[in-house]
Structures are given as structure tokens and as C-alpha cells.
Amino acid sequence: VSESAAKLPSKILELMDGFRASKALFVACKLKIFDHLKDKGPLKAVDIANEIGTSVCGTERLLDACAALGLLEKTSQGYRNTDSANTYLTSDGEYSLHGYIIHSNDHVWPLFTNLESAVKEGSRQNHRAFGRKAEDLFKDYYHSWEVKQRFMAAMHSIAHLTARDVATAFDLSQFKSACDLGGCTGALAHELVQIYPNLKVTVFDLPEVIANISYFQPSGQCTAPVTFVSGDFFKDNLPEADLYILSRVLHDWSDEKIHVLLSKISAVCKPGNALLLAEIVLDEQKTHPPRAVLQSLSMTEGKQRSGSEYKQLLEKYGFTNVEIKITGNLLDALLCFKKNLSS
Ligand code: SAM
The missing domain is CATH 1.10.10.10 (Winged helix-like DNA-binding domain superfamily/Winged helix DNA-binding domain)
Structure with missing residues (x-):
């Protein structure tokens, strides 16, 4: 050289x-x-x-x-x-990223083409990229069957790739029931019931998603311990469970909406029961991992958080003993327990 x-x-x-x-x-x-x-x-x-x-x-x-x-x-x-x-x-490979790659091409790429305007205006560029103003992020994804299928395939591919590391980040064998809020295709739910045979998991998601889950279910397996319930986690009653799960949910929403959601979870979660988060946890400087920092540039109303920010957020809603596991996979995990009233 x-x-x-x-x-x-x-x-x-x-x-x-x-x-x-x-x-x-x-x-x-x-x-x-x-x-x-x-x-x-x-x-x-x-x-x-x-x-x-x-x-x-x-x-x-x-x-x-x-x-x-x-x-x-x-x-x-x-x-x-x-x-x-x-x-x-390949689209049917065991850990296929095909769905996420197609979503990146069809959805993320047009948004990033307008990054300069996004930074100047501080807002998501749906109107420039797709000729439509973004109302609710998910209403936008679910307005047509094709876009919904593409989005669900994208979520499924990352969830499937990360599920084992998220499910084993902590020993969850003490829990008998779990509710995966915004659990989409059930990829994490299916992994959880494989690893914890005594666990029953309810996947709770919007009706548009639940109507479309059959395509993503594992074939040739008894899926009885996983059930699907449709509803809106901001408005409807949440199913009862010992363990609530929010995987890649909090980073999408404004502080006001997070307030509604975490208040509801805190209200139904009994003392000693738990909440598991799967998110990318930023370092304290909030520059690592770059993947999370780059994701922020799509300018959803939410944001990526560091470990101490998640801890602070969860404690505000009555959760304690927050533990963080950096998995080395594409998602990290946080587990916390609902405080006893006396403590
Ligand atoms: N948890 C899955 C994962 O980690 O792969 C999916 C994450 S995806 C970013 C967010 C999920 O939240 C979507 O499945 C979406 O349909 C669901 N969701 C959005 N708004 C919701 C609402 N108001 N009530 C219930 N689910 C909602």
C-alpha cells in the first residue's frame, strides 16, 4: 500500500x-x-x-x-x-431477513431520501415519500393489505432472529402467564412457550394484525399455549398476566402515549409480577449502537433511550429492580417488577 x-x-x-x-x-x-x-x-x-x-x-x-x-x-x-x-x-431461510429488507427498500429508503427535509423540519417525511401525511404510524402501515403484510413480515423476521436471546436474557420460569402487548405475529410468544413449557402467552395487537396472523404461524407445531387477542392497548382492557411484554413498542411513541400505556400496565400488573422490555438499549452517551441512532432518523414521535433513561421511566410507573441485559443480538432486554405497595 x-x-x-x-x-x-x-x-x-x-x-x-x-x-x-x-x-x-x-x-x-x-x-x-x-x-x-x-x-x-x-x-x-x-x-x-x-x-x-x-x-x-x-x-x-x-x-x-x-x-x-x-x-x-x-x-x-x-x-x-x-x-x-x-x-x-432467501425468503424462506430459517432466519430470513428478507421481510425486513423489503420493508427497508419500500418504506425506509423513501423516508431517508428525504432526510434533509426531515432534519430541517424535525418531522417524519411521509408526505414527501408517499404523498400522504402520517397520522398514526400503524394506521399508515395497515391502510392496505400489501403494506400490512410487508410490515408484518419485516417485524416477524427481526422478532424471529432475536426471540431466543430475548426469551433467555432472564430466567422467566417463575411466570405462568405472559401477555405480549403489540406482539404482532407471535414470533416471540412461540419462542417463549418452547423455552418455558409451563408458560401460556397471549399476544395482544390491533384487530388488523390479528386478522392476518395465520400466514406467520409455525407449521406442524401445537400452538395451544399461544393465543391471540385483538384490541387497542391505549384504550381497551389489557388481558391479565403475570408477565407483561413490550417488544419494540416504547420507542415508537411520544411521552404522552407512553404515559397512557405504562399507567395501564402498572394498574393491572400485580405487585411482584413483572414487565419485560425488548428494545435496543443505547449507551449513556447515546451514540451506540449506531443502528439505534440511525433508526431515530426516521423521526417517529418516539425515541431511543439509554439504560438509565429506561430505568427512570419504569420506576416512574411503579416498577423496580430494573435489570438490563445487553444481548449482543439486535434487541436487548430489560426486566422489572411491580413494587409491593408496602415497599
Ligand atoms: N412486538 C413485535 C416485535 O418486536 O417484533 C412488533 C413490534 S412493532 C414495531 C409494534 C407493534 O405494536 C405492531 O405489531 C403494532 O400493530 C402494535 N400496535 C401499535 N399500536 C397498537 C395499539 N394501539 N394497540 C395494540 N397494538 C398496537
Whole structure:
């Protein structure tokens, strides 16, 4: 390496190209290139292009880009999935991120294209990205079946990938019943009942979501310990449970809405019972992990919090003994207990 090359700001150069790499990944997933290559020997660009109905020259460039990014292997016989592409990038891979990648392409990308306006105006850019003002974040996701399906698939892929680490972050074997508020497809619920056979889990979510869960249920398993209840956690009575769960819920909402939700949970949670949160916990400087800090740029009405901020928030609503587990996975976990009235 020459002296001038050694001085190049490699981090900055990598960030300059980051958006190209992201988009290449998104488009390869959208065109189902990794699905077409799954369980097949190496395929030539022309064969893949014919199968997916794209131009040969464009497909070859995209396949080369995927090989350059380490997503495909390129040999003299053609292109082949890496192990990681088989696991994470095919739409039916065990820990498929396909759903989240499609959501990133179709929803997050247009929002980030308007980041400059978002920063100038301090608001979410739905109107610029999609021609519609964002009212409630979820009403926006559930206005059409396609968008709802895409959002649920995105939530499912991350929840499935993180569920084991969230479920085992603390020993939850003392609880007989749990209620996962905003539990969406039930990915965490299913993992919990596998790990804690005596636990029954109720997934509570909006009616639009509950009407659409069948697509995401594990096949060939007895799903009896998981039940689904529809309702609005800001307005309706919450199911009774020993353990309440909020996974990736608090960071979406304003302090006023969090006040409504945590007051309700605190009111139904009996002393000694518990609340489990799954969120990305920021460090005290609130610059790490970058993933959480970058997520904030979508400008929902909520915010990401540090460990001490979560602790303070939970204590305000009568929860105590807050424990935080940084899992090393995409979500961390916090467990706290409802205070006894006497303590
Ligand atoms: N807990 C899931 C996870 O971690 O993958 C899903 C997280 S997603 C960001 C938030 C969930 O809260 C969605 O499933 C959404 O439908 C649900 N939700 C939003 N508003 C709600 C409300 N008012 N009542 C009940 N559920 C709600």
C-alpha cells in the first residue's frame, strides 16, 4: 500500500458507498435472486436473467456487485449463494431477513431520501415519500393489505432472529402467564412457550394484525399455549398476566402515549409480577449502537433511550429492580417488577 493510499479515510469512503451497497442488496432480494440460487449449483447471469425476467447486462452487474459485497460466490461456472445468503437472504431461510429488507427498500429508503427535509423540519417525511401525511404510524402501515403484510413480515423476521436471546436474557420460569402487548405475529410468544413449557402467552395487537396472523404461524407445531387477542392497548382492557411484554413498542411513541400505556400496565400488573422490555438499549452517551441512532432518523414521535433513561421511566410507573441485559443480538432486554405497595 502506497503512503498516500494508507492515508485515505477508509471509513468515510465506505460510508460514501454505503447507500449503493444497501440498494444492491435490497434489489437483489426484491428480484429474489437469492431464492433462485438456493439449492442450485452455480448459474450464469443469462440463466438467472431469463428466469427472473430482467436484462442480461443489468443482471450481470448486479450479480457482480453481490459477489463484490460477499453475498454471492462467483466461479467460472457462474454465481452461487454464500451460506449466509442461504440463511438470511432467501425468503424462506430459517432466519430470513428478507421481510425486513423489503420493508427497508419500500418504506425506509423513501423516508431517508428525504432526510434533509426531515432534519430541517424535525418531522417524519411521509408526505414527501408517499404523498400522504402520517397520522398514526400503524394506521399508515395497515391502510392496505400489501403494506400490512410487508410490515408484518419485516417485524416477524427481526422478532424471529432475536426471540431466543430475548426469551433467555432472564430466567422467566417463575411466570405462568405472559401477555405480549403489540406482539404482532407471535414470533416471540412461540419462542417463549418452547423455552418455558409451563408458560401460556397471549399476544395482544390491533384487530388488523390479528386478522392476518395465520400466514406467520409455525407449521406442524401445537400452538395451544399461544393465543391471540385483538384490541387497542391505549384504550381497551389489557388481558391479565403475570408477565407483561413490550417488544419494540416504547420507542415508537411520544411521552404522552407512553404515559397512557405504562399507567395501564402498572394498574393491572400485580405487585411482584413483572414487565419485560425488548428494545435496543443505547449507551449513556447515546451514540451506540449506531443502528439505534440511525433508526431515530426516521423521526417517529418516539425515541431511543439509554439504560438509565429506561430505568427512570419504569420506576416512574411503579416498577423496580430494573435489570438490563445487553444481548449482543439486535434487541436487548430489560426486566422489572411491580413494587409491593408496602415497599
Ligand atoms: N412486538 C413485535 C416485535 O418486536 O417484533 C412488533 C413490534 S412493532 C414495531 C409494534 C407493534 O405494536 C405492531 O405489531 C403494532 O400493530 C402494535 N400496535 C401499535 N399500536 C397498537 C395499539 N394501539 N394497540 C395494540 N397494538 C398496537
